[in-house]
Amino acid sequence: MRIARIALVAAGVGATAFGVVLLLVTQRFDQLLSLGAWLAGAIIVHDGVLAPATTLTTRGLDRVGRVLPERSLTVIRMAWGVGACLTLLAVPLVIAQARGARNDSVLAGDYVRDLVLLWAAVAAVTLLAAAIGFVRSRRTSGTPPTTGP
Amino acid sequence: MTDDQRSRRRFLTGVGFATLAVTAVTAGQTIAPLAPFAAFAPRRAGAGPQGVPINRTAEEAGVLDLATASTWALIVRGGGSTLSFTRDQLLGRGQTASRLPIACVEGWSTTADWRGVRLLELVAATGQPHRGVRITSLQPDGNYRVTEMGPEFVDDPTTLVALELNGEALSLDHGYPARIIAPGRPGVLQTKWLARIDVLS
Incomplete structure (x- = not known):
């Protein structure tokens, strides 16, 4: 296990170092600057939007879901995270579409409909998984799991 | 396994599912076999003249x-x-x-x-x-x-x-x-x- 971890870390550090060297050698300074801005944008969207939104809403979920066993709650938290990421992808497309596409071949999808469908699919899978978790934890514990504080 | 380890594993599993979902709905704009699933790609395969x-x-x-x-x-x-x-x-x-x-x-x-x-x-x-x-x-x-x-x-x-x-x-x-x-x-x-x-x- 230890050796495997060391090997993984070494491979990761090596690949990253190779990528950085390649960037510095092949890209102009202004290109590196815009890459920096792009990467910073990703961090801002994650730390400023995605993480706070999911953390706050998951707290709320936890409060409502106290009656559920830990397993089911975990499944719901995961699903919420997946849904949040999908929503984050869809929002810029919906905004861009509302502002008008450049031509007919750009932004050709019905992104709102697809987002609704994907949320429905996530909800269906979650319901199933949470139900399985519920049944299993009843079986293993032998007592109803509704023993909230 | 401690609660911390369990919680970390669950978090990473969640990240894994999110990554899969995001990849599934976007990769199709460049990987042709995944095109039917590319819900959130700005481009649709085959959209556009010719x-x-x-x-x-x-x-x-x-x-x-x-x-x-x-x-x-x-x-x-x-x-x-x-x-x-x-x-x-x-x-x-x-x-x-x-x-x-x-x-x-x-x-x-x-x-x-x-x-x-x-x-x-x-x-x-x-x-x-x-x-x-x-x-x-x-x-x-x-x-x-x-x-x-x-x-x-x-x-x-x-x-x-x-x-x-x-x-x-x-x-x-x-x-x-x-x-x-x-x-x-x-x-x-x-x-x-x-x-x-x-x-x-």
Whole structure:
């Protein structure tokens, strides 16, 4: 296990170092600057939007879901995270579409409909998984799991 | 296993599912077999004239008049000579088929069937040994109006002055009367609405 971890870390550090060297050698300074801005944008969207939104809403979920066993709650938290990421992808497309596409071949999808469908699919899978978790934890514990504080 | 470990594993599993979901709904804009699942891609496979998406239309580029003019001819200059080819003359030369992608730096790519004259044949017609070419488009402005292509691309037998796309004459938005298609170059360098090719020495 230890050796495997060391090997993984070494491979990761090596690949990253190779990528950085390649960037510095092949890209102009202004290109590196815009890459920096792009990467910073990703961090801002994650730390400023995605993480706070999911953390706050998951707290709320936890409060409502106290009656559920830990397993089911975990499944719901995961699903919420997946849904949040999908929503984050869809929002810029919906905004861009509302502002008008450049031509007919750009932004050709019905992104709102697809987002609704994907949320429905996530909800269906979650319901199933949470139900399985519920049944299993009843079986293993032998007592109803509704023993909230 | 401690609660901390369990919670970390659950978090990482959640991240894994989210990554899978995000990949599944976006990867199709460049990986053809996943195209039906590309819900959140700005481009749809097959959307656009002749089954290939468009970034800049002929109207945006301001080439509508020049590209449809009956006087259009492709100028090829090199070795002190200036050759001129109308579209019919280009069609009358040996045609080559290439299956090549348009790969946009915006993240989408679409492979298509192109037909036209090998760029190398037109360059050879000037009789001048080349060290690449300079390509000029009909468009009056834009960052990529004039571009240069290295000799390795010119020598490639699949590099074409393309006249047809997916079995039909190029549409205006795809670069009618003639465009460049070469392997391994970003989409912005696949110059549309060709005006002139200068052989570099």
